[in-house]
Amino acid sequence: MRKNFETRYPGRVLIRKDKKFERLFLEAGKKNVELMKKAAGRAKAMDYFYEFFTSMKRVKEMRSFDGKVIGYFCNFVPEEIIYACGALPLRLCSGFYDSVLPAEELLPRDICPLIKSSFGFKILGLPYFDLCDAVIIPTSCDGKKKLGEVLSDYLPVYVLELPNSKDGEQSSKFWLSEIKSLRSWIEGLTGVKAGKSELREAIELLHERTAVFRRLYELRKCKKPVISGRDSLLVVQASFYDDVKRWIGRTSKLCDELEEKTRKNKGICPADTARLLLTGSPVIWPNWKVLNIVEGSGGVIVIDELCSGVQHLYNPVEVDEFTEEGMLRAIAERYLLPSVCPCFLRSDDRIDRLLELGKKFAVDGVVYHSLRLCQLYDMESTKVKRVLDEEGIPMLKIHTDYSLEDVEPIRTRVEAFLEMIKVGRVKG
Ligand code: SF4
Ligand code: SF4
Numbered sequence: 001m002r003k004n005f006e007t008r009y010p011g012r013v014l015i016r017k018d019k020k021f022e023r024l025f026l027e028a029g030k031k032n033v034e035l036m037k038k039a040a041g042r043a044k045a046m047d048y049f050y051e052f053f054t055s056m057k058r059v060k061e062m063r064s065f066d067g068k069v070i071g072y073f074c075n076f077v078p079e080e081i082i083y084a085c086g087a088l089p090l091r092l093c094s095g096f097y098d099s100v101l102p103a104e105e106l107l108p109r110d111i112c113p114l115i116k117s118s119f120g121f122k123i124l125g126l127p128y129f130d131l132c133d134a135v136i137i138p139t140s141c142d143g144k145k146k147l148g149e150v151l152s153d154y155l156p157v158y159v160l161e162l163p164n165s166k167d168g169e170q171s172s173k174f175w176l177s178e179i180k181s182l183r184s185w186i187e188g189l190t191g192v193k194a195g196k197s198e199l200r201e202a203i204e205l206l207h208e209r210t211a212v213f214r215r216l217y218e219l220r221k222c223k224k225p226v227i228s229g230r231d232s233l234l235v236v237q238a239s240f241y242d243d244v245k246r247w248i249g250r251t252s253k254l255c256d257e258l259e260e261k262t263r264k265n266k267g268i269c270p271a272d273t274a275r276l277l278l279t280g281s282p283v284i285w286p287n288w289k290v291l292n293i294v295e296g297s298g299g300v301i302v303i304d305e306l307c308s309g310v311q312h313l314y315n316p317v318e319v320d321e322f323t324e325e326g327m328l329r330a331i332a333e334r335y336l337l338p339s340v341c342p343c344f345l346r347s348d349d350r351i352d353r354l355l356e357l358g359k360k361f362a363v364d365g366v367v368y369h370s371l372r373l374c375q376l377y378d379m380e381s382t383k384v385k386r387v388l389d390e391e392g393i394p395m396l397k398i399h400t401d402y403s404l405e406d407v408e409p410i411r412t413r414v415e416a417f418l419e420m421i422k423v424g425r426v427k428g
Contacts, residue, residue, distance in 0.1 A: 010261065015122070015123055015124075015125050015154070016102070016123060016125070017124070018124055018125070019124040019402055020135045021054075021098060021102075021124045022124055022126060022127070022179050023100060024096075024098045025096050025098070025099075025126065025202055026054055026055075026056075026304060027275055027285070028096065028097070028098070028194075028286040029053045029054045029285065030054050031286075031287045032218070032230070032285075032286055032288040032292065033050045033402060034052065035230075035288075035292055035296065036228070036230050036231060036234070037050065039043070039231075039268055039270040039295075040268060040269075041226075041261070041266055041267060041269075042228070042231065042268060043227065043254055043257045043258055043261070043357060044227070044229075044257065045250065045253045045254035045256075045283055046231050046234075046235075046254065048250045048253075049231070049234050049235055049238050049250070050234075051255075052082070052238050053234065053237075053238070053285060053286070054239075056127070058241055058242060058243075058266065058374070059127040059128065059131070059405070061243075062088070062127075062128070062131050062227075062384065065088060066188065067086050067087055067088065067255055067348060068085075068086075068087040068088075068189055068190045069087065069088045069090060069131045069133055069134045070082050070087045070088070070089055070132065070133065070134050070136060070186065070353070071089075071091075071092040071128070071132035071134070071135045071136070072089060072119070072135065072136040072191070072214075073091070073092055073093055073128060073135075073136070073137045073140075073142050073147075074090060074093070074137075074138045074142060074144065074341070075137065075139065075307045075311055075312060075335070075339060075341065076138040076160060076275060076335050076336070076339065076341075077089070077136045077163060077182075077335070078179065078182075078317075078331045078334070078335050079162060079202075079206060079330065080199065080203050080206055080331055081179070081182065081183050081186055081194055081199070081202070081316060082146065082186060082201040083196035083199035083201075083202035083205065083206075083244075084184075084192075084201070084202040085186045085187055085189075085190040085193075085194045085198070086192040086198075087133075087144055087186065087189075087190050087192075088181065088335055089108065089129065090128045090132060090240065090241055090242035091241075091282050091312075092118050092121070092128070092129055092135065093114055093118055093282060093308060094114065094117040094120070094121055094133070094284060095114070095123070095283065095284030095285050095287030095288075095305075095402065096117050096120070096286060096287070096288055096402070097113075097117070097118060097119075097287065097402040097404070098120075098122065099116075099117045099119075099120025099121055099124055099126065099255045100113050100116045100117050100120055100402060101120075102123060102124055103116040103117065103118050103119040103120035103123065104116060104200075105123075105388070106115065106150070107150065108118055108121065108180050108232065108408045109219075110284045110287065110373055111143045111373055111399045112281075112371050112372065112373040112374045113371060113372065113373070113402045114281070114282060114284065114371060114374075115143040115144065115147050117402060118147075118160065119150065119151070119415060122151065122154055129252055130174070133155065133156070133189070133250075134155055134156040134157070134158070134189055135148075135151055135156070135157050135158070136158045136160055136182065137151065137156075137157060137158070137159055137160065138158060138159075138160040138161075138162050139160065139161050139162050140162055140341060141342040141343055141374075141375075141376055145159070149358070153248070154190065154235040158182060158185050158186075160178060160182060161178055162343065163175055163176075163336075165186050165343055165344055165345045165346070166248075166336055166337055166339070167346075171255065171336075172254075172332070172333075175332050175336050176328065176329060176332045177337070179328060179331060179332040181330060183299050183328070185257055189333070190376065193412055194302060196323065196324045197322065197324070198326070199327045199328070199331075200217065200322055200327065203317045203327060203330075204308075205244055205245075205332070206244070206316070206317070207316050207317070208244075208248050208312065209239065209244055209247065209248055210313060210314070210315070210316040211234070211316075212248050212252050212361070213239075213250045213251065213313040213363050214254065214314070215251075215252075215254055215255040216235065216251060216254065216305075217289075217310065217314065219255060219258045219259065219262065220222055220232060220303055221360065221361055221362075222262050222266030222267070223270075223271050224262075224265060224266075224269075224270070224271045224301045225260045225267050225268055225269055225270065225273065225275070225406075226261045226262055226266070226267055226268060227254075227302065228268055228295055228300060229257055229276075229291055229294070229295060229300065229301025229302070229303075230288060230291045230292070230295055231413050232301075232304075232309070233283065233285075233291065233304065233306075233308070233309050235254065235413045236309050236310070236312055236313055236419070237284070237285050237308065239312070239313060240278075240312075255421065268300070269300055272425075273298065273299065273303045274299040274300070274301045274364045274365060274418050274421045274422065275300060275352065275361065275362055275363045275364050276294060276299050276300065276301050276302065276303045276364065276366065276367050277301070277302070277303050277304065277361065277363040277365075277366045277367070278290070278291075278294075278303075278304040278305070278306065278309075278366075278367050278369065279304065279305040279306065279354060279359055279366060279369070279384070280367075280368045280369035280370050280371075280372035280377050280381070280397075281366070281369050281377045282306055282307050282308035282371075283304075283306055283308055283309070284308050287402050287409065288408070289400065289402070289404065289410075290367065290369050290398055290400070292409055293407065293414050294310055294367055294414055295413050296411075297411060297418055299365075299414070299418050301367070302361045302362075302363060303357050303360075303363065305340070305350070305353055305354055306358065306369075307339075307341055309404055311338075314338070315334055315338045316334070317330045317331050317333075317334040318330055318333070318334065329386040330422045332335075340353050341376075342376040342377055342379075342380050345397060347380050347383065347384075350380070350384075351383070351384060351387050354366065354384065354388070355391060358388075358391070358393055359397065363393070364394075364421045365382075365393065365394040365395065365396065365421050365424070366388055366393055366394070366395040366396070366418065367395075367398065367414075367417075368381055368395055368396065368397040368398065369398055369400075370397055370398065370399045370400070371400070371401060371402075372399060372400060372401040378399070381397050385397070394417065394421060394424070395418060396413065396414065396417040398414075399412070400412055
């Protein structure tokens with residue numbers, strides 16, 4: 001196998017640059033966009049986001065950025081600190097199917113596709129991973145812990161240690177010290193000190209992003225949905241890579257258009273369409289499989305509880321005191337307390353969050369996405385289902401990976417689930 005590899009870097013591990021994969025990545029995105037564009041009544045402002053994911057414009061733009069680019073995984077890495085150090089953050093979790101197999105040349109087969117796909121980006125020299133000068137990876141699951149070690153053969157890696165529990169003073173103290181060490185590490189990498197004014201500026205910038213995201217979030221509550229789950233998730237995931245100010249501008253424009261649609265009562269589907277909540281393992285571009293099946297079968301995802309969706313942008317850093325210590329404390333809290341990642345010892349707050357979202361967004365059912373070999377979400381699904389059953393909310397668990405082989409059996413189950421919701425409504 002390895003004899004095909006062209007580039008040796010930095011001596012121990014091999015990187016294969018292959019333009020074919022870049023093309024396949026764009027093609028996978030274009031197929032999704034074709035489906036999304038077919039949706040009746042979609043907002044014109046979405047065209048920016050469709051283009052964003054089907055062209056290399058942003059990659060080219062970032063190549064000319066002369067500061068450091070820092071990649072990260074999961075939802076625990078404070079972007080505020082990266083910006084405060086004059087660097088650009090990029091979230092590297094990947095949903096690309098074709099990079100899974102090449103990664104298996106170096107990683108075991110039996111780990112989740114998200115980890116293999118993301119690592120595949122590194123060994124194939126694909127953007128955005130190839131733009132990164134360093135990577136931050138939290139110890140959120142076993143696969144991530146070990147991925148940090150594997151990646152350190154390629155580039156500088158900071159393994160961000162998470163506490164096992166979010167509760168208690170010991171966890172808070174430990175986490176705050178981790179955040180401070182991370183700041184020192186990034187400062188060392190960039191040569192820029194993230195002091196009081198830099199931190200404040202970064203916090204305020206991301207407050208603007210949260211504010212516009214919350215406008216979009218509120219618009220998803222409309223009785224007649226004005227935006228699909230696919231479009232909403234695409235907007236969130238554009239924020240993983242886009243220039244923040246431009247993203248804020250484009251998302252504001254989208255919200256203006258959606259508000260206009262709401263005023264005119266012009267939705268993307270009839271008001272009696274089954275309203276669904278999507279939860280579970282992260283759904284990441286271009287792995288739109290479950291979204292395409294659900295929304296292509298006549299349901300609409302009105303809200304998600306994904307770390308790659310709403311959870312990524314919803315919470316602002318809430319600062320009591322704009323001192324350096326006060327801001328670092330507020331940043332630490334923001335990236336720990338609201339997280340409902342199943343890597344923590346207890347999952348009660350995730351279940352409470354699901355019930356709360358279910359009520360707020362008037363959902364008819366829950367779609368639970370369980371990525372193959374992601375034990376955390378797989379194991380939690382039984383408890384989540386039990387609680388939802390008690391509340392009379394139907395749940396469909398989809399256990400799958402990034403391949404397209406199981407599309408038809410999943411479609412059949414989704415159609416039956418939507419039919420059951422419809423019948424339940426008539427009886428109700
Ligand atoms: S669910 Fe948790 S561990 Fe998995 S990718 Fe999201 S933040 Fe990371
Ligand atoms: S999907 Fe599951 S196994 Fe994969 S990285 Fe996230 S938490 Fe870990």
